[in-house]
Amino acid sequence: MPTPATLPSDEERTMLRDSVRGFLAHHWPAAEAVDAAADPARVASAWRQLAELGLAQLCTDPSEGGLREVLLVMEELGRAACPVPLHAAALLNLSGVEAPVLADMRGGGARLAVAFAQADGDPAAGRLGSDGATVSGEACFVEAAAAATHFALLVPGPAIAFVDAGSPGLVVESTPAMGTTGLSRLRLDRVAADLRTVDTGRVDDLVTIARLCLAGRAIGAASRAFEMAVGYAKERHQFGQPIGRFQAVQHKLANAYIALQGAQLSARSAAQQHDVRAPAWRLFAAAATVLAATTLRGVSLETQHAFGAIGYSEEHEAPRHFKQVHLDVLRHGGARPARAQLAAYYLDGPDDGTARTMPEYDLGPAGNAFRKEVRAWLDEHWSGARRAAHERLTFKEREYNRDFARALGRTGWIGLAWPERFGGQGRGAFEQLAFIEEMERAEAPRAGAPVQAAMLQVYGTPEQQARYLPEILRGEAIYGMGYSEPDAGSDLASMRTRAVRDGDGWVVNGQKIWTTTYWGDYMLLATRTDPDAKPSHAGLSMFIVPMDTPGITVKTSTTMYGGSFANVFYDNVRLPADAMVGEPNAGWKVLTGALATERGFIGGGIVLKVARSFELLCEHIRGAVVDGKPLREDPLVRERIATLAAEIEAGRQMMVHCAAQVDGGETPPGDAAASKVYSGELMERFGEVALDILGMQATLSEGSPGALLRGRIEQHLRHSLMWVISIGTNEIQRSLIAQRGLGLPR
Template structure:
C-alpha cells in the first residue's frame, strides 16, 4: 500500500475529477453504450491512457485507491463502461513489479501506454458463481469467463486461476472466442471462451487476490454511485421544471421527501466509499471492514435511489432516449458484481459474531483528538466505573438520565466547555475532540452534563452580564436548562406559538403553556415567547428568555413517557422575568432560536449514532453466547445477514457524523447536512430496535427489572426511546423539507 504522505492532495483530486469529467463529457455521447466496436473502444482506451488513467495505482504520487474511486464515479456519471478498473487492479496488485517474465512486463507496459487493454477476471475467486471458473493445465487455459467489460476492445485477458495464478492470454490467440452479450439490456457484457488457449503466468498469494476482490467491489460500487448521483441530479432538475396542477412538482411534499431520502442515501454511500479508499491508502488494518460496509450500503441504497429517481421522472424515464434508463441498468449490474453485498455482509458479520469479540473500528481523529480520547477514557475509568456506575444504573430510567454529582466532577475538568472560546472559559478544542468525548461518554454509559445549546446561544447573543452570570454555572456543571419551545398548537410550527411576554417596566410578564418539556427539572428554562403579536411575518415577534424555574407562577404537570422517562406541561401564569433575562434583541428570538437548534442538530445525529453503535456492540456480545435449539445463534444465516446490514448502516451514520464535525471545524454547519445526519441516525435507531427484536424474539421485549430481561431490558427500552429522536428537535418530516428546499433548491 502507498505511503499516505506521498498521495495527492484534495486540491489535486478535485483537478483529477474535473479533468476526467470534462474529457468524458466531450468524448462520450449522452446515449452512448459500451458495445461500439473494437476500433472505437481501442481509440477511447488510448485517450484514457494519455490522461494517465491506466497507470493509477503504480505510483503513490500519481494516485492511490481514492483516485481510482474518483475515476470510477466519473465513468458512472458518463455511462462509460471502459475497463479502467481492471488496469487499476493490476497496478495495485503489485504484479507490475513482480513481472520477471519479459512477456508479462511488455504487456503491462503496453497497458500503461494505452496500446494494450486487459480486462481482468477473478475466476473461482470472484464471489459470483456465474462469473466462470476456467482451469489452467500445462500453461493452457480452458473454460469461460462471463460479464467481461471491454472484451470487444481487449488486446489481452487477465484471469485468476487456482493457486492462485494470474494468467494472461492474448485476445487474438487460438482458442479464444468472444461472444457479445447483454445484461439488464445493457451491451458490453461479453462471455469469453478459452479452449486450450496459450498463457503466460504470474503466481500471487491468496491474501493479495482477496484484497483485489474487495477493491473491485468497492470500485464497482463507486461507479454505481456515480450513475445514481447523475440520475438523481437529473431528477432534481426535472422536479424544478416539470409542472403539474399549475406548479412545479418539486413543490409537492411527496416529491421533496422522496428526493431528500435519495440525498441522504447518496451522501451515506459517497462518504463510506471515500472512507474505505482513504483507509486503504493509509494502510489501515481495518480497511477491509470499511470496504465491506461501503459495498453493503451501496447494494441497497443505490438501487433504492435508482427506483425513486425513476418514480420522480414518471413516464419520461421509460424512454431509452433518456439517460435515466442507462443509469438504472448500470447501478443494478455494478452492485451485484463479484457477489455484491452478500460476501461483504458476511465479512461484517464475521467481525462481530466471530469467536473473538470485536468492536466497531476506531477512527483516526488526528493526533490531538486521539490523545484526548485516551485521556477521557482514563478519566472515566477512574470517575465512572465500578460501584459508582453500578449504583447509578440501579434506579429506573427516569431517575438516571442526569447525575448532579457526576456533572460537578465533569465540570472540574473543563470539558463541558470543550469547544468554547477561551475568553468564555473554554478550551477551544476541535469538533473531532468533541466527538472523542461523546464517543467515550457513550461507551462508558455516563449521564449527560452541560447545556450546549444554551451555552452557544449565550456566547453569540448574550449580554456581557448574562455571560458572566450564566456561563460559569454551565461550565462548572452546576446548572442545566430545559427548552420551552413546543406548545399545544405549535410543535414543529414554532412561528405560531402563543405564549405571551408583555413588557412591564424592567420586567416581562409571561403567560402561556409549553408542552413535551423534558428537562423541566433544571435550574432554568430557555423560553420562547411572543413579544409582538401583530408582527409580520409571525416569527418576527418572538423573543427568547432565561427563566429561573423557581420563579413564582410556574406550574409543572408531569407525564410518563412511553420510553420510561418523563416530560411535563409547564404553565406560566403572570411569571415576572427581568428584562435583563432576554437573550438577544426583542423580536429577534427566531434567529436566536433557529441558530441554537442548528448548533444542536450539527451534533445530534452523531450523538444518536453513537448510542446505536454502543447498543449494537452489546447486542453482538450477547449473541455470541446464545444458542437456539443447540446451535449457536451467531451462525444463523439470517442473524448474520441482519448484523452485517446493521453494521454497514451504522458506519454510514458514523461517516455523516464525521462529515458534520469537519464542517463545524471549517466554520460552517449547513442546516441541510445537519438535518440529513439527524434524520438518518434517528431512523437508524428505530431500525436497530426492530431488527434486534426480530433476532431475539419475544424475550427481548422483557422490560428492565423483569426476570430474564436481556441486557437489562435495554433493547426494548431503546426502541421505545428511538421515537423521541425522530420527533424531537424538529420532526424528521420537517428536516426532510429543509434538505429538499435548502440543500437541493426545490421550491418552497
C-alpha cells in the same frame, strides 16, 4: 506507512475530478453515450486516452493517487455512462505481480480486462484452469472484452494469466445484460498465457477492491440520475405548480439524497482506509459494498418514479444509469460475500474472547489523542462501584447525575469547543466527536448545556456571559428548552406564549408542552413579544428563566420510553429585562442558530448510541443458544447483523462529514438534517431488528426476571421515537433537505 497527510489533498482530488469530467464531456457526451458504449472502437479510444492521462498508473504510488482517486474516477465514469473498466488497471497495479504488458497498460498501449472466474464471488462467473503454460475454461461477466487488447485471468495457484485478445483458442461471446451490451463470456481452449504467481492472501483483497470500485461507479450513475430528477422536479409543472413543490416529491428526493450521501461517504472512507493501510480497511470496504447494494437500487427506482413516463424512453439518460447501478452492485457476488465478512467479524470471533467493537475511524492526530485521554479519564471516574450504582437506577433516574457533571466540569471538557475567552479550550470538531464517542461508549450521563452555551456566546450580553457561562462550564447548571406548545407543536412561528413589557421587565403567560428537562435549573424559553409582526416568526424573543421563578407550574407525565416530560405553565411570570437573550423580536435568529448547532452533532450522538447497543447485541448473540443451536449460526441473523453494521457505518460517516464541515467553518443545514434523519430512523430499525432476532425475551423491561441486556433493547426502541421527533421532526427535516439543500420550491 502512508498517512492522510501524504496522500493527495482534497484540492488535488477536485482538480482530478474536474479534469476527468471535462474529458468525458468532450469525448463521451451524454447524447452519444449509448451508441458509443456499443461501439468497441469508441470504447477502445476512450480507454486509451484515459490511460494516457495517467489514470492507469493510479495505485502504483498512493502519494500520487491511490484507491481513493480510483473511486473518484469510477464515479465520473458512472456519471457519464462510460463503460471503460479503468479500475482493472488499479487492480493489476495492486496485485503485486509484474509483467511486460503492464508497462504498456500504464502508458495506454495495452488495454487489459480482468476476470476472476471461480474466485469472483458469483457462482456463475465461470471456472478456469491452467497447466502452467496455457489456460482453459470459461470466464463470464467480463467487461469491455471487445475493446480489450489483453485479458488478465485469475487461475488456481493462484496466478494471473496474461492472455493476448487475439490468441488462438480464445472465443469472446457478447452476453447482453439488463438490455445493454458490454459484458462478455470468454471461452478458452489451451490458450497460451504468461502466468505470474500472486500471493494467496491478495486474491480476496483484489475481489473486495473490485466490488468497492464498482460501487463507486454505481454511486456516480445513481448521483447523475438523481441530480437530473431534482432538476426535472423544479421545471415540470402539474396542477399549476412545479412538482417539486409537492411534499411527496420533496420527501422522496430527500430520502434519495440521504441514501446517496451515506453510500458515497462510506465508499470514499473505505478507499481512504485502504490507502493508509488501516488494519480494518476490509471491514470498511465490506460495509460500503453492502450499503451500496442495499440502497442504490432503491435510489434508482425512486429516481425513475420521479421522472414518470419520460424516464421510460431510451433516449433519456435515466435508463442507462438505472441499468448501470443494477449491474454494478451485483457484480462479484454483490453484497453476499461482504455480508458474510461482516457477520464473521461481529459474530464469530475473536478466539481470545475479547469483545468485538466497531472499528475506530481516524479523527486526526488531535482527535485520536483526545479520544485516549477521555477514555482514560472515564475508566478512572466512571467505572466500578460508581458506574454500577448508577446502572441500578431506573432509566428516568439515570437521565442526569449532578456529581458526575461536576466531576466532568473540573476537566474543562464541558467547554472543550468554547472559545478561550469564555473559559473554553477551543478544540475542534473532531475532538468534540472523540468526546461524544467515548461518553457513549462508557454510557456516561449527559452534562452541560451546549445549545444554551452557544446561544449565550453569540447573542448574550457581557453580563449574561459572565453570569451563566461559568456555572455551565463547572457542570453546575442544566437547562430545559421551552419551545413546543399545544396546537402549534414544533411550529415555532405559531407559538402563543406571550411576553409583555411591564416597566423594566417582562411578564410571561402561556404553556409549553413536551418539555423533557423541566427539572433543570433554567428554562430557555421562546415567547412571542410582537403579536402583529409579519411574518409571524419575526415577533419572537428568547429568555433564560430560572425554574424557581414564581408563577411557574410543572405537571409531569411519564413518557413511553420510561423517562418523563412536563407541561409547564407560565402564569404572570415576571422576568427582568436582562433575562432576554438577544434583541427583542430577534428570537427566531437566536433560536434557529442554536438548533443548527445542535443538529450538527445530534445525528452523531444518536448513531453512537446505536453503535454501542449493536456491539452489546452482537456480544449477546455470540453466546446465545436457541433450540440447541448457536444463534450466531442462523443465516437470517447473520444477514441482518451485517446489514445493520453497514447502516451504522454510514451513519458514522455522516457524523464525520458534518464534523469536517464544522471544522471548515460551516454546517450546511441539509447535511446536518440528513445525519439527524438517518440516525434517528436507524435507531428505530435497530430496535425492530433486535426484537426479531431475540424474540419475546427481548421485550422484557429492566427489572423483569429474564430481561436481556437489562431490558435496553426494548427500552431503546421506545426511546428511538423521540429522536425522530425532537429538534424538528424528520418530516420537517426532509422538507429542509429538499428546499434548502436541493433548492426545490417552497
